Amino acid sequence: MFPLLSKESNVFIAEDLKKDIEYFISGFPHDKVFLLSDETAYEMCYPKIKEVVGLSPERTVIIPSGDHNKGVETLAKVWHLLSHGGADRKSLLITLGGGMPCDLGGFAASTFKRGIQFINIPTTLLAQVDASIGGKTGINFEGFKNEVGVFNQATAVLIETSFLDTLDKENIVSGFAEMIKHAFIYSADRWDQLKDFDIFNPDYSQLKELVADSIRIKDHFVQNDPLENHIRKALNFGHTFGHAFESLAMHENRAVLHGYAVAFGMICELYLSHIRLGFPMPQVMSIANQLESIFGHFEFTKDHFDELYRLMTHDKKNDSNRINFTLLEEIGKIQINCQASKDEIFDSLHFYCNIK
Numbered sequence: 170m171f172p173l174l175s176k177e178s179n180v181f182i183a184e185d186l187k188k189d190i191e192y193f194i195s196g197f198p199h200d201k202v203f204l205l206s207d208e209t210a211y212e213m214c215y216p217k218i219k220e221v222v223g224l225s226p227e228r229t230v231i232i233p234s235g236d237h238n239k240g241v242e243t244l245a246k247v248w249h250l251l252s253h254g255g256a257d258r259k260s261l262l263i264t265l266g267g268g269m270p271c272d273l274g275g276f277a278a279s280t281f282k283r284g285i286q287f288i289n290i291p292t293t294l295l296a297q298v299d300a301s302i303g304g305k306t307g308i309n310f311e312g313f314k315n316e317v318g319v320f321n322q323a324t325a326v327l328i329e330t331s332f333l334d335t336l337d338k339e340n341i342v343s344g345f346a347e348m349i350k351h352a353f354i355y356s357a358d359r360w361d362q363l364k365d366f367d368i369f370n371p372d373y374s375q376l377k378e379l380v381a382d383s384i385r386i387k388d389h390f391v392q393n394d395p396l397e398n399h400i401r402k403a404l405n406f407g408h409t410f411g412h413a414f415e416s417l418a419m420h421e422n423r424a425v426l427h428g429y430a431v432a433f434g435m436i437c438e439l440y441l442s443h444i445r446l447g448f449p450m451p452q453v454m455s456i457a458n459q460l461e462s463i464f465g466h467f468e469f470t471k472d473h474f475d476e477l478y479r480l481m482t483h484d485k486k487n488d489s490n491r492i493n494f495t496l497l498e499e500i501g502k503i504q505i506n507c508q509a510s511k512d513e514i515f516d517s518l519h520f521y522c523n524i525k
């Protein structure tokens with residue numbers, strides 16, 4: 170295995186998965202090793218690591234799958250199982266799964282006995298390029314996305330792209346949205362490269378390269394601002410609207426995957442970028458059409474606008490009762506802490522409703 174980024178990086182590309190995990194288990198001082206996974210990830214991915222020395226069934230915590238389970242009830246169950254399973258300050262938690270167990274597991278580890286070490290082994294595209302990296306951990310609370318959490322870096326992140334072989338199309342496409350986000354905040358060349366990639370029939374060896382590039386882009390922003398005081402806010406492009414769509418959909422029992430919600434959000438935020446910063450309108454239209462052809466359309470009407478606005482008032486980039494957006498002057502030219510009036514936000518929602 171080798172570090173993907175700099176010498177200081179905690180992200181590694183697996184070369185021999187079983188040996189690499191054993192290296193981590195023996196390489197970091199600990200007494201007991203716990204494994205956390207969700208039901209589906211456990212069924213699909215655990216067989217690939219079940220012979221790893223150090224893992225044991227009695228120290229395996231399985232949580233229900235799906236983002237609606239990334240909440241306080243599941244978190245309490247994990248704390249309970251760690252506590253009753255004899256975990257102590259020196260225990261190590263390995264999370265195996267997508268962004269949901271990475272976020273929740275990282276938060277459980279960060280808070281259990283005031284913090285134990287954790288290692289992420291991401292098994293979805295979205296978690297490999299984004300959620301497992303950068304130290305944002307947390308849970309959803311009272312209908313708001315990631316309302317409670319802490320920044321805390323994983324001891325290590327181990328990327329094994331062959332886990333993607335069992336991932337369904339929808340989740341591959343969902344992860345692609347965060348890769349597109351990375352392109353928008355990075356460079357037009359990168360977007361040109363991604364827009365020609367057929368995510369519905371992916372060439373997995375090319376995808377592996379794209380995953381590595383995407384991780385490098387995320388890591389660049391994280392290294393420069395780990396606690397999101399300034400430039401890391403670029404990684405939140407598309408999420409002010411996106412999280413509002415995701416929460417609304419969850420509340421209405423028509424859940425959309427995180428990446429899809431971010432793609433819908435990016436269309437709104439590109440339009441807002443046009444209004445506020447002059448992002449060229451022909452490019453807004455062509456990107457909106459391309460994103461619609463990949464991710465489809467999120468149905469809502471103007472009756473939802475007030476609720477979506479209310480949801481946005483919980484965004485973590487906000488301050489002084491203002492909703493702050495990350496917007497783009499052009500692809501790769503980021504402006505953080507951009508304000509917009511309620512009318513401009515509604516105009517963006519209106520634009521979105523009418524592009525179909």
Ligand SMILES: NC(=O)c1ccc[n+]([C@@H]2O[C@H](COP(=O)([O-])OP(=O)(O)OC[C@H]3O[C@@H](n4cnc5c(N)ncnc54)[C@H](O)[C@@H]3O)[C@@H](O)[C@H]2O)c1
Nearest residue numbers: 209210213234267268269292293295299300305332335336
């Ligand atoms: N912390 C961060 O920086 C960050 C970044 C982006 C997203 N997130 C969060 O990540 C979550 C979304 O992550 P996700 O899309 O990975 O969702 P997820 O973890 O819910 O995984 C999606 C589905 O895929 C299944 N699965 C996992 N690995 C599989 C595999 N290899 N084969 C078959 N099925 C598999 C899971 O069981 C689940 O049903 C959201 O909660 C989002 O808020 C966090």
Ligand SMILES: O=C(O)C(=O)C[C@@H](O)[C@H](O)[C@H](O)COP(=O)(O)O
Nearest residue numbers: 299303305314315401404405408485
């Ligand atoms: O790493 C970051 O920073 C991000 O914003 C990455 C996002 O893709 C991710 O969805 C993150 O969890 C959103 O964070 P939040 O602070 O808006 O809850």
Ligand SMILES: [Zn+2]
Nearest residue numbers: 347408427431
């Ligand atoms: Zn995201």
